[in-house]
Amino acid sequence: MKKLPAQPVSGLMDGLEVLRELTISASPVSCKHISEKLGFELTRVNRILKTLDYMGLACRGPSRRYLPGPGIHVLAIQSMIGSGLLKRALPVLEELRKYKLTIALGVLWRDSVSYLYHNDLSRFNAYDAIGRLAVHPAGASSIGIALLSELEDSEIRQIYEGQEIAQPIGSLESLFKEIYKSRENGFSSIMNAKGNLSLAVKLGNPAYAGIALSGIASDEDITKYIKILNESVDKIGAVK
Amino acid sequence: MKKLPAQPVSGLMDGLEVLRELTISASPVSCKHISEKLGFELTRVNRILKTLDYMGLACRGPSRRYLPGPGIHVLAIQSMIGSGLLKRALPVLEELRKYKLTIALGVLWRDSVSYLYHNDLSRFNAYDAIGRLAVHPAGASSIGIALLSELEDSEIRQIYEGQEIAQPIGSLESLFKEIYKSRENGFSSIMNAKGNLSLAVKLGNPAYAGIALSGIASDEDITKYIKILNESVDKIGAVK
DNA sequence: TCTTTTAATTGCTATAATAGCAATATGAAA
DNA sequence: TTTCATATTGCTATTATAGCAATTAAAAGA
Structure with missing residues (x-):
């Protein structure tokens, strides 16, 4: 495993983990679910999800659960190109x-x-x-x-x-x-x-x-x- | 455009912009290029790239330029599923x-x-x-x-x-x-x-x-x- | 419909991370 | 080998953040 840099961007690391969990979930997921699955503090998960929502990569669905937003199409295509x-x-x-x-x-x-x-x-x-x-x-x-x-x-x-x-x-x-x-x-x-x-x-x-x-x-x-x-x-x- | 949340995760926002620039670049890119293209401070770009490198989403190529890393395949497939x-x-x-x-x-x-x-x-x-x-x-x-x-x-x-x-x-x-x-x-x-x-x-x-x-x-x-x-x-x- | 329960969201602030300048290190180019 | 350009890191004042607890908002139950 690679060495952690001296000043890592923790918001990026945690944020991407949350996004990944959203992408592979078959149905909208709750803050609580993600917090437990990834072992992240609940408020932090909420803040990350609201940031992803702002970016268009997540959106809040019914029952206050989150799912991928329309921006995921853009990231998906860009990632496929980069891949x-x-x-x-x-x-x-x-x-x-x-x-x-x-x-x-x-x-x-x-x-x-x-x-x-x-x-x-x-x-x-x-x-x-x-x-x-x-x-x-x-x-x-x-x-x-x-x-x-x-x-x-x-x-x-x-x-x-x-x-x-x-x-x-x-x-x-x-x-x-x-x-x-x-x-x-x-x-x-x-x-x-x-x-x-x-x-x-x-x-x-x-x-x-x-x-x-x-x-x-x-x-x-x-x-x-x-x-x-x-x-x-x-x-x-x-x-x- | 959606309203910025009260406590946005800026590392996530900036970090994803840098990642996107990597994915759509035809060849490895320098810190300087990304800094100028996205209007980000140079040291910040470097820190973000080192974090992406650590995560496997970027890697440093020849001439100290960066390109997508093997982790981009994982993110690409996950994003496509979520999309x-x-x-x-x-x-x-x-x-x-x-x-x-x-x-x-x-x-x-x-x-x-x-x-x-x-x-x-x-x-x-x-x-x-x-x-x-x-x-x-x-x-x-x-x-x-x-x-x-x-x-x-x-x-x-x-x-x-x-x-x-x-x-x-x-x-x-x-x-x-x-x-x-x-x-x-x-x-x-x-x-x-x-x-x-x-x-x-x-x-x-x-x-x-x-x-x-x-x-x-x-x-x-x-x-x-x-x-x-x-x-x-x-x-x-x-x-x- | 009202009450209870659950969980999302936000206020708050001590703590830790960060931003970014400048110095240093590292390759690339000459 | 020297020079140049740029990546990287040291440092620290500033700002963002972590996370607890209070509040709000749905969902569930009676």
Whole structure:
């Protein structure tokens, strides 16, 4: 982890954390919820939300809860431009459709994975796969496990302090077991309720995203798919 | 414009402005450039950039200039999820391809328009149109003019203070002439070097984006296209 | 409809962060 | 190697902030 600068701008750090929580919440959220989720003092959360509201990045909805405001469209597009990941990754991910598996690209923030691309059994064209932007618990996602495995144990414990852990993992102990396996293997592997596997590898060093193939029969040789995923990582990384 | 809250978080406001400038810059930028562009004190810009660096949202490149860091991918995906605009707009924009015109969706920030979607003469499928994420001077864009027309004259003057104004507009006086026309018409109309028209309307109230059709022959009846654009706006607005 | 409960919002002020000047350090350019 | 331009940091007076508690505003319940 990078060293904290001598005079960090704490309003920027905390403010962005609050904004992120807004963006990945499926419904409007209360000051109280954010305060508890992020461990921030209630008044501070309120002041941040009112500042985001002023900037157009949040707005107060019914029941005095907050949701993203119209300014989020502007920030989203600007961030996508600055990121350039969509442009680089799309052709590579589209190429993976030939395997008829589910393809995903996602990122981790705290205990959640956000998907930029998710192509269920490769059935969709790119814009449907992109349009399936969604958030899932990190513990229930092979990408989530892969990316959590890059964090320090203490940081992981802090993230999950006071949080429930989603099925199928169910406990912090089980989560760590999966994380340790991922560290050892260099990829993560999760089996779903149907007995199929989801395999994920990390993108970037240090990792900022993960890509996954899932729907793999559990008796198949997974080394083939790990190789395919790692080649995709190399291609995405190489594209200008 | 919304009222400034009693205790705004100034680090969040200024910090996000700096981040935006990073995201839309085609190459790494210096502290000095950002200071002059945004009118911020140099040391403050440096502190903000160091904080963004710490957060992973910026990193220091060669020649001590800054560019977006790997964390921008995470913020980009989260913002896109919180925005939901891509999912809503894509089907509507794809429908417009039947007119064989150039289709665009973009947003305004300061003197720049950022395009989420830009489909040159409708030739591309969605993912190429999305992948053409780019930034252009607002004054050279029909979407830019349409969105600038929503701002107060004083705010526009402040944005362009000390900035050069891109061709074909060329001067602040010409820019205001186009803006006044857009306010009067309820849409903006720009003619390019080839004598074709670009028409844009605003999306959202207050507007947060614009959509445009361009490559229209200057002798065509534009009311047809204005109607089409306004219908598209209604469709995008209506989709959940 | 009225009362109670919950939580957002704001007043207030001691504390800590910050703004920003100027000095220093670091690369880039000559 | 020297010079120049700009990033970075030291320093401190000033201002913003943190956060408690009071007040206000909804939501929920009777």
